[in-house]
Amino acid sequence: MPPKGHAILSASSADRWLHCPPSARLCESYADKGSDYAAEGTDAHALCEYKLRRALGLPAEDPTDNLTWYNEEMNDCAAGYAAYVLEQAEAAKQICADPVVLIEQRVDFSRWVEGGFGTADCIIIADGTLRVIDYKHGLGVLVSAEENPQMQCYALGALELFDGIYDIETVGMTIYQPRRDNVSTWEISKDALYRWADEVLKPTAELAFAGDGNYLCGEWCGFCKAKANCRARAEANLALAQYEFKLPPLLTDEDIEDILSKADELVSWASDIREYALRQAVxxxxxAGWKLVEGRSNRRYINDAVVADVVERAGFDPYERRVLGVTAMQKLLGKSRFGELLSPYIEKPQGKPTLVPESDKRPAMSTAEADFNENEGGQSYV
Incomplete structure (x- = not known):
């Protein structure tokens, strides 16, 4: 993989600083502590690069022995990514005799963003089309390619390299996120992408680089280093106090709908504050008014082997034997082998009802009243 650098206005954080320009400079004062999730993602990307290079017949060194987070699931994900890219390359050959496939390509979009650069996992260029593919190993957040600022920045960087060489008209962007069974693709004309870059990206990036603009809170705050002690975020969440925390029956439907739209962010903010305060206390x-105490803990054996030996000599069986859970079993067997062996024996029960925004892609559940109304021709007697 090419060497990594640090950009104040990175493509990966573009969604945040495009919405909240001052956050770019604000985050400079915070150390980049990293996380296990980031380290796991780095390992997964290294494995993806290796698998893809091998699949394309290019020289590559197997990184497996040096991957801290390697497991069968990661291996399956990387193999799936390589297979997907090969499919796209084969599809490109249908319209172009010799499509170009680039792996871990450094791209520069500094024409619009000061110091803007990044690394595109894969770029495929065929007649009239440029496609950027980005691998996401994360499991927590479902990532969409539609109007994705990171992908658009990478695409602009790719155009900087190849627009003068190839007659590109359409730009495609794909997020490959196997652990969420998510392959999201979005296309935009080259001219429309350039308009977005000139009219939205460039002026906002100038504000962000200068530390100007207005603070704006939203879901992008979740990846901001200053999220725990950002005053703008606090003020936005404390605005819920206008409802004086009345019991739900005393609120109007409009009040409840307004609170629902902000509740997740409020809970997230409160959790961030508590986590920050705990770290500082430690x-x-x-x-003032708070103290650090030991939390509850559970008893545990000092030495499992010794305990087992003592219990066996006392005439008892210290072991329990049970089948691994679905997730653990899939990690043991690998995704493809798991499906091959166990798919007839797996069921997915109906999930617990959850209230989500209408923008959620899951289909709406049918309620008892809705079923009754449908059966009665739309008449309700409730």
């Missing part, structure tokens, strides 16, 4: 900070 480091020695004193909070």
């Amino acid at each position: 480091s020695g900070r004193k909070w």
Whole structure:
């Protein structure tokens, strides 16, 4: 993989600084602590690069022995990614005799974003079309390619390299996120992408680089280093106090709908505040009215082997034997082998009802009243 650098206005954080320009400079004062999730993602990308290079017949060194987070699931995900890219390359050959496939290509979009650069996992160029493919190993957040700022920045960087060489008219962007069974693709004309870059990206990036613009809170705050002690975020969430936390029966339907639209962010913000305060307290900070105590803990054996030996000599069986759970079993067997062996024996029960925004892609559940109304020709007697 090419060497990584640091950009104030990185493509990966573009969704945040495009919505909240001052956050770019605000985050500079925070150390980049990294996380296990990021480390796992880095390992997965290294494996994806290796699998794809091998699949394309290119020289590659197997990184497996040096991957801290390697497991069968990661291996399956990387193999699936390589297979997907090969499918796209074969599809490109249908319209172009010699499509170009680039792996881990460094791209520069600094014409619109000061110091803007990044690394595209894969770029495929065929007659009239440029496609950028990005691998996401994350499981928590479902990532869409539609109007995705990171992907658009990568696409602009790719156009900077190849627009003068190839007659590109359409730009395609794909997110490959196997652990969420998500392959999201979005296309835009080259001219429309350039308009977005000139009219939205460039002026907002100038504000962000200068530390200007207005703070704006939203779902993008979840990836902001300043999320725990950002005053703008606090003020936005404390605005819910206008409802004086009345019991739901005293609120109008409009009040409840307004609160629902903000509740997840409020809970997330409160959790971030608590986590930040705890970290500071552990480091020695004193909070008025609060103290640091030991939380609850469970008893555990000092030495499992010794315990087992003692219990066996007493005439008892210290072991339990049970089938691995679905997730653990899939990690043991690998995704493809798991499906081959066990798919006839797997069921997915109906999930617990959850209230989500209408923008959620899952189909709406049918309620008892809705079923009754449908059976009665739309008449309700409730």
